[in-house]
Amino acid sequence: MSAILELKNLSFVYGAGTPFEKKAVDDVSLSIEQGELIGIIGHTGSGKSTLVQMLNGLMKPSQGQVLLGGKNIWENPKKIRDIRFRVGMVFQYPEYQLFEETVYKDIAFGAANKGLTGDELDHAVRRAAEFTGLRPDMLEKSPFDLSGGEKRRAAIAGVIAMNPEVLILDEPTAGLDPMGRELLLSQIIHYHKEKGNTVLLVSHSMEDIARVADRVLVMNRSHLFMLDRTREVFAHGDELEKIGLRVPQVTKIMQALREQGIDLPDSVLTVDEAFDTLSSLLQREGKIW
Amino acid sequence: MVRDVAFGQYFPGSSLLHKLDPRTKLIGFIALIALIFCTFNYPALAIIVGVTAFLLLSGGIPFKFYLKSLKVILIVVLITSLLNLFYGSGEPIWQWWILKLTWNGIHRAIFVTVRIVCLILLSSCLTFTTSPTELTDAIERLMKPLNTIHFPVHEIAMMMSLALRFVPTLLEETDKIMQAQKARGADLxxxxxxxxxxxxxxxxxxxFVSAFRRAYDIATAMECRCYRGGTGRTRMKTLRMSGRDAACFVALALIIGGVVLCDIFLKAAI
Structure with a gap:
């Protein structure tokens, strides 16, 4: 395993030199391994969106470096467009970026910009549609005729079709109904497993993060607050609550039970896991058979 | 970045200019702007420059923002003053090929530059110190007499305030969409x-799609609040003229009188 993304003392200042000057990201250093699925959490305005936009060169850091595969992405500013194909970025509410006549053409936009043509392009588009669960007949529709959830998936497919080495998703499930969330999340997990690519997921839903992430990056007031394995991060419930975040509800319940003196592990992340732990505990104590 | 446009921005404050009735300001600034183009000699021009300087100072807005709005029209000013410089009539004092420099041309160039700069400074000063809501309120009140000829004054004012309200929103939206398309490798x-x-x-x-979406949203929201046009609608804040406004009108009359007298009794410079 080698580091695919490395941030070195990364800072970003908005409106430098004016009275409105504001540090959005302050001296963040970290490294992300190839193939990891990283969850990014933080309060609104903590700097997480600015941070991820620096990773594909949409924003130029005021200080510090972003290394992609060991090379500074701003080494040659004229080549920054190439970086955007290698680090795919899906913004919040990406459905508002759709513009083509058909879903197919819209998904192909990024890949065609990258330089793919003919069969290669067709393959990339169909594969991306498959990953995001769009049926082949939907590809010929106008993107404006799709439902909200389908639009969202078409927009995500447009980034996946570029086959980026790193995929960044900024709150991909925001505003979707529970079914849509569930579906999209499992598609992301599936994509990550099958491709083995690095995925960064920004989310306000601790449940989602707890379910999918290998490691969790916590931002607080422009600073890197924590970066650790998901289980370790959510074991620090008190600290997270102090900075306005919370742990998944089930984790909180299990911690409360543990405080009551019940013998449970200190960080349970999902409902399934809680069910297994509790039922084996009850079995051991002979309460159920 | 598209968001950095200073022209038309409002800066809240409590200066004399902020406190004036927006109708006074609107009439005053329109009169002054018209007056700019009625100056034909240096004393008249000096009055306008003096008044502009006084207004800028009393508005209390940092001068930096005025410079920003001037920057936008820098090229227009340069081109028009250059053209005027070589289009004057009379004895040439310097000539090269078809370019003929005359005293008349020099005067013209000075006048046109000062006029455009004052024009921009005055209109920026108005928008910097008057919120869009106040401005449309003033326009609605001033155009009210047109109601008698069935001109939809209230509707026009409502459209204007809605349009103004959505300028920053749409700029922000443009920014977001640009970022999203750049992320897909769009080469802009x-x-x-x-x-x-x-x-x-x-x-x-x-x-466009999002502008229409927002338009539908706002229409629904207005209907939910039982909006039904201007007839019989009362206001939360009624505009009221005060002594300050009366003083302003007196000052305005004096300024107009001064410029007109200069024009009548002094020789025209252009």
Missing amino acids: DSGNFIRRARALVPILIPL
């Missing part, structure tokens, strides 16, 4: 004119 700033125009399609279409 290279290639020839046709390529660049074509590169705008991925930005304009989503922008």
